[in-house]
Amino acid sequence: MPGNIIEVKDLRKTYPGNVEAVRGVSFHVKEGQFYGFLGPNGAGKTTTMNMLVNLVKRTSGEIIIDGQHLDQHARDIYAKIGFAMQEIGLDETATAREMLQLHGRLYHLPKERIEEQITKLLKLVELEKVADRYTSTYSGGMRRRFDLALSLIHEPKVLFLDEPTQGLDPHARQLIWNHLRDLNEKGMTIFLTTHFMDEAEALCDHIAIMDKGQIVTQGSVEELVTKHQAKNLEDVFLKTTGSNLGDEEVNLKAADPYARSRM
Numbered sequence: 001m002p003g004n005i006i007e008v009k010d011l012r013k014t015y016p017g018n019v020e021a022v023r024g025v026s027f028h029v030k031e032g033q034f035y036g037f038l039g040p041n042g043a044g045k046t047t048t049m050n051m052l053v054n055l056v057k058r059t060s061g062e063i064i065i066d067g068q069h070l071d072q073h074a075r076d077i078y079a080k081i082g083f084a085m086q087e088i089g090l091d092e093t094a095t096a097r098e099m100l101q102l103h104g105r106l107y108h109l110p111k112e113r114i115e116e117q118i119t120k121l122l123k124l125v126e127l128e129k130v131a132d133r134y135t136s137t138y139s140g141g142m143r144r145r146f147d148l149a150l151s152l153i154h155e156p157k158v159l160f161l162d163e164p165t166q167g168l169d170p171h172a173r174q175l176i177w178n179h180l181r182d183l184n185e186k187g188m189t190i191f192l193t194t195h196f197m198d199e200a201e202a203l204c205d206h207i208a209i210m211d212k213g214q215i216v217t218q219g220s221v222e223e224l225v226t227k228h229q230a231k232n233l234e235d236v237f238l239k240t241t242g243s244n245l246g247d248e249e250v251n252l253k254a255a256d257p258y259a260r261s262r263m
């Protein structure tokens with residue numbers, strides 16, 4: 001029986017102005033699991049994930065990763081986790097290769113190891129040809145793929161991804177899905193957030209649906225469908241959040257040039 005690699009107890013975040021973004025969330029992720037946080041915009045997914053990787057200071061609650069408390073063992077934990085987040089800007093004056101090298105050095109990898117990893121990762125995300133361009137010239141899809149490569153430089157045990165395929169065209173999306181499946185099959189624990197039902201369904205073996213700062217239900221897709229006497233995951237989502245992602249797709253269509261071809 002695999003143990004829990006992430007344990008979260010009664011996690012809360014209140015932002016200044018009394019915004020209760022996360023209101024008492026508890027869950028655990030088993031080693032090797034592909035765990036998905038699904039929820040509408042504003043549910044608190046990003047805030048939860050940012051607390052797990054220590055980018056946002058929590059108001060209260062407990063976070064244990066690989067048996068270690070985040071407060072006492074942040075450094076050890078950083079070495080074991082990788083993350084690609086929604087709102088981290090890229091350095092506009094560096095090439096992809098330079099940024100990968102820098103990240104490798106931050107993790108104290110030997111020089112040869114860094115170069116090996118860079119070759120492997122650029123191939124993985126199909127960015128070999130543009131590796132020596134400034135990342136500021138990248139399209140949205142290229143940036144997402146590059147973010148993923150960066151997060152993998154030190155071969156983390158646990159990978160955190162915030163909406164990894166948002167804004168991607170169908171080809172890039174499929175590419176990322178395939179890589180994530182592959183990494184997970186090789187043993188990496190993956191924790192991702194998404195507001196795409198099909199993404200959660202395609203990738204995750206355990207799904208927690210979050211709404212208004214709380215987990216409203218969780219389980220495998222089959223368990224959720226049975227538990228809520230629902231037709232499918234979308235139906236579970238509707239029943240538990242009262243939210244219809246249809247509204248969001250309309251906004252997405254306006255904002256995202258690729259959205260049309262995705263529908």
Ligand SMILES: Nc1ncnc2c1ncn2[C@@H]1O[C@H](COP(=O)(O)OP(=O)(O)O)[C@@H](O)[C@H]1O
Pocket residue numbers: 015016019020021039040041042043044045046047048
């Ligand atoms: N830095 C912040 N300051 C104040 N409120 C925030 C901040 N970041 C997020 N929020 C609010 O917290 C809630 C949850 O946001 P977020 O975690 O980004 O949700 P999600 O990722 O599910 O869309 C939202 O109401 C959002 O407006």
Ligand SMILES: [Mg+2]
Pocket residue numbers: 045046047086162
């Ligand atoms: Mg978010």
